[in-house]
Amino acid sequence: MAAQQAAHAALESVRAREIGVEQSHLDQVYRRLEEKIQDAEFLMRDAAQRGQVGTPGALAERDAQVFRAGIHLNRLNNEFEDFLFGRIDLLPGKDGEKGPDGAYTSVEPADGAVRTDPQDPDRKLADIAETLHIGRIGVLDTDYAPLVIDWRAPAAAPFYRSTPVDPGRVVRRRVIRSKGRRVLGVEDDLMRPELTARLGGEELPVIGDGALMAALGQARSHTMRDIVASIQAEQDLVIRAPAASVTLVEGGPGTGKTAVALHRAAYLLYQDRRRYSGGILIISPTPLLVAYTEGVLPSLGEEGQVAIRALGSLVDGAEATVYDTPATARVKGSSRMLPVLRKAARGALDQRPEGVPPEATNRLRVVVHGRRIELDADRLARIREVALSGTAPVNLLRPRARRLLLDALWELSGSGSRHSDPQLSAELRSSFDEDVTTEDSFLHFLDAWWPELTPRRVLAAMGDERRLARWSRRVLAGGEVRRVARSLKRDALSVHDVALLDELHAILGAPAKPRKRRELDPLDQLTGLEELMPVREESRRERADRLAAERVEYAHVIVDEAQDLTPMQWRVVGRRGRHATWTVVGDPAQSSWSDPDEAAEARDEALGTRPRRRFTLTVNYRNPAEIAELAAKVLALAMPGAASPSAVRSTGLLPRYAALAGDGWGSTVRAEAERLLGEVDGTVGVVVAMNRRAEAARWLAGLGDRVVALGSLEAKGLEYDATVVVSPAEIADESPAGLRVLYVALTRATRQLTVVSGPRDEPDADGVPDLLRD
Numbered sequence: 001m002a003a004q005q006a007a008h009a010a011l012e013s014v015r016a017r018e019i020g021v022e023q024s025h026l027d028q029v030y031r032r033l034e035e036k037i038q039d040a041e042f043l044m045r046d047a048a049q050r051g052q053v054g055t056p057g058a059l060a061e062r063d064a065q066v067f068r069a070g071i072h073l074n075r076l077n078n079e080f081e082d083f084l085f086g087r088i089d090l091l092p093g094k095d096g097e098k099g100p101d102g103a104y105t106s107v108e109p110a111d112g113a114v115r116t117d118p119q120d121p122d123r124k125l126a127d128i129a130e131t132l133h134i135g136r137i138g139v140l141d142t143d144y145a146p147l148v149i150d151w152r153a154p155a156a157a158p159f160y161r162s163t164p165v166d167p168g169r170v171v172r173r174r175v176i177r178s179k180g181r182r183v184l185g186v187e188d189d190l191m192r193p194e195l196t197a198r199l200g201g202e203e204l205p206v207i208g209d210g211a212l213m214a215a216l217g218q219a220r221s222h223t224m225r226d227i228v229a230s231i232q233a234e235q236d237l238v239i240r241a242p243a244a245s246v247t248l249v250e251g252g253p254g255t256g257k258t259a260v261a262l263h264r265a266a267y268l269l270y271q272d273r274r275r276y277s278g279g280i281l282i283i284s285p286t287p288l289l290v291a292y293t294e295g296v297l298p299s300l301g302e303e304g305q306v307a308i309r310a311l312g313s314l315v316d317g318a319e320a321t322v323y324d325t326p327a328t329a330r331v332k333g334s335s336r337m338l339p340v341l342r343k344a345a346r347g348a349l350d351q352r353p354e355g356v357p358p359e360a361t362n363r364l365r366v367v368v369h370g371r372r373i374e375l376d377a378d379r380l381a382r383i384r385e386v387a388l389s390g391t392a393p394v395n396l397l398r399p400r401a402r403r404l405l406l407d408a409l410w411e412l413s414g415s416g417s418r419h420s421d422p423q424l425s426a427e428l429r430s431s432f433d434e435d436v437t438t439e440d441s442f443l444h445f446l447d448a449w450w451p452e453l454t455p456r457r458v459l460a461a462m463g464d465e466r467r468l469a470r471w472s473r474r475v476l477a478g479g480e481v482r483r484v485a486r487s488l489k490r491d492a493l494s495v496h497d498v499a500l501l502d503e504l505h506a507i508l509g510a511p512a513k514p515r516k517r518r519e520l521d522p523l524d525q526l527t528g529l530e531e532l533m534p535v536r537e538e539s540r541r542e543r544a545d546r547l548a549a550e551r552v553e554y555a556h557v558i559v560d561e562a563q564d565l566t567p568m569q570w571r572v573v574g575r576r577g578r579h580a581t582w583t584v585v586g587d588p589a590q591s592s593w594s595d596p597d598e599a600a601e602a603r604d605e606a607l608g609t610r611p612r613r614r615f616t617l618t619v620n621y622r623n624p625a626e627i628a629e630l631a632a633k634v635l636a637l638a639m640p641g642a643a644s645p646s647a648v649r650s651t652g653l654l655p656r657y658a659a660l661a662g663d664g665w666g667s668t669v670r671a672e673a674e675r676l677l678g679e680v681d682g683t684v685g686v687v688v689a690m691n692r693r694a695e696a697a698r699w700l701a702g703l704g705d706r707v708v709a710l711g712s713l714e715a716k717g718l719e720y721d722a723t724v725v726v727s728p729a730e731i732a733d734e735s736p737a738g739l740r741v742l743y744v745a746l747t748r749a750t751r752q753l754t755v756v757s758g759p760r761d762e763p764d765a766d767g768v769p770d771l772l773r774d
């Protein structure tokens, strides 16, 4: 006992000493940071004074200097919770080369770095040649020696990549825990345990183990944390993969796909800030997942250049707030909607704007040079047909239609045949056109007969079942038409409607703005150049501005939960990254889309022929083994033969089963949620079938904000300390992809899981539902 106490005391004293070592390094770092802040502030003041000199050169230089110093100050002033979090002690490298961050570049140890102890041939000896500290941003000392290496710099890679199997130069890898300016603890991993390594003449001490386990065991909040201090080797390979083309990442629940995607965005910006000034877009399936993840990039010192958007918020001015039934979603998400939308975009022209009487569009009557000329309904229909031939965007065809109307009126007027002199004839035509196009009756007619269509207007027109049936003939079945039309009658949009709006935007094109009369191009005075009209009515500059405002494209697109994108959503996403490089992360076993083959085809179309690199993540960092094992039973049903990721830890806490008590779901679920709130420090998620969302929120009323109720589709990507999954059978029966959705629901907990069963679950005497029995 006494010996044990002595050993413990000795260990504690080494720990205290090592914390002291890291504390003095952190003090040095902060001293240097303060100097740099002072420098930056000096630069700002200096620049302000320079502004008073007033020569154009000095002003430009001042602006550039203020800009640079401002960015610098901002980064330095950013209060990072754990600014410094890692350290590696390295053997000497093969060559003596140093990189831009001041560290040696060689990955392999120098020959002879490890030697045999002359006194004990079984003992290997080595000296540490270099110690690097890793942090959120790089800091150089006044002599350019690296005080802290940015976690994204090449020299930091061994901190993440080194393993006992493939240690490279790393002997000891240390995770440093700190808060503000205080070092709280250190955790070491030995990469070469067989070695007796010396640093400054003393044997290298090793403190504890399990920095990763400590990170995984922490209570969860409603926001995701970064994982910079514990990125694992297989994850690091993805984060630092070259961005040349498409990086495809697959992995089961909890393997860190979302975390890796976010860290990759920060890494890419660090690597090539100029290239990614075009922006990085991260696409999330739900606003809940956006809210959960959006704090991670600022914690990595990256903001501004990265946009995280939910699929339902990708179109400006539209926001998805309601859900479609699975059957309706299946139709709206399918690429079968494409021909329907194309027909609708042209067909919607027939729909008169509100308050416009029928005679306003089935007859055009104008008075020119004192004569009345009229085009009847048949003639107008033929003109529309000619104008609409081809696949050009409907709104860009309005000038062509206008031109065809003028041609027809001119022909009817008979004026063309009156003069054989081409020049005279052309002059006459031009004055004819001018007369007609300034007449109110013509302008009103054109607005009513060829209205500028907006995506919203076409979508609303599709809410008329008869019309939709016409536009979707031979594409959609009667029941499908009914369901889609009914869903489009409501005011609110679903995530699938937003994709339809974006597609319609592409089909319609932005309305061409006619120029003001005084700006008319001389070319407008010519005849027979219908095809030029769209270009002539809008200058090249205007067009460029319009296109820029119309659609934002990004330099890199990251798709999270990619397995869930419908074919129509892949088209939306594809339009935002036509010239981009891509990172696509997902898990087919969690797909809530009914036809994965159709979605894969659409994905391939969006990604084009760009070469792809594939990665697989294999370790589940979220669920303890006890929960992962239960989820694997559902995986076997949902995707027979698919491999489960291996859980990295176990808690000894088996999932609990509760059967519905006498007074209904409310009291059973509430009691279970209350019990779990008492057992965990963090959050509790209650997952129910989508149609029970509203009542589930009522069951939990008054229990506080550590507990939330979620529909099965909303649980995607999120995690909680404990979860209650309500009626697996109801979730599984919700849609053709129900078993995969249930697999998602069962894999959200980091500590505890309770499954509550109702009669539909056919629970056994222990409350275990039929679906989860062996």
Ligand SMILES: Nc1ncnc2c1ncn2[C@@H]1O[C@H](COP(=O)(O)OP(=O)(O)OP(=O)(O)O)[C@@H](O)[C@H]1O
Pocket: 212, 215, 216, 225, 226, 227, 230, 231, 232, 235, 251, 252, 253, 254, 255, 256, 257, 258, 259, 260, 587, 590, 621, 622, 716, 717, 718, 719, 747
């Ligand atoms: N290297 C790591 N160190 C510490 N925590 C990690 C690490 N990798 C992943 N985690 C944690 O594991 C959990 C799961 O990560 P994440 O949500 O990124 O997984 P995922 O693969 O996207 O899961 P899902 O497919 O279920 O959405 C998160 O809490 C994350 O912080």
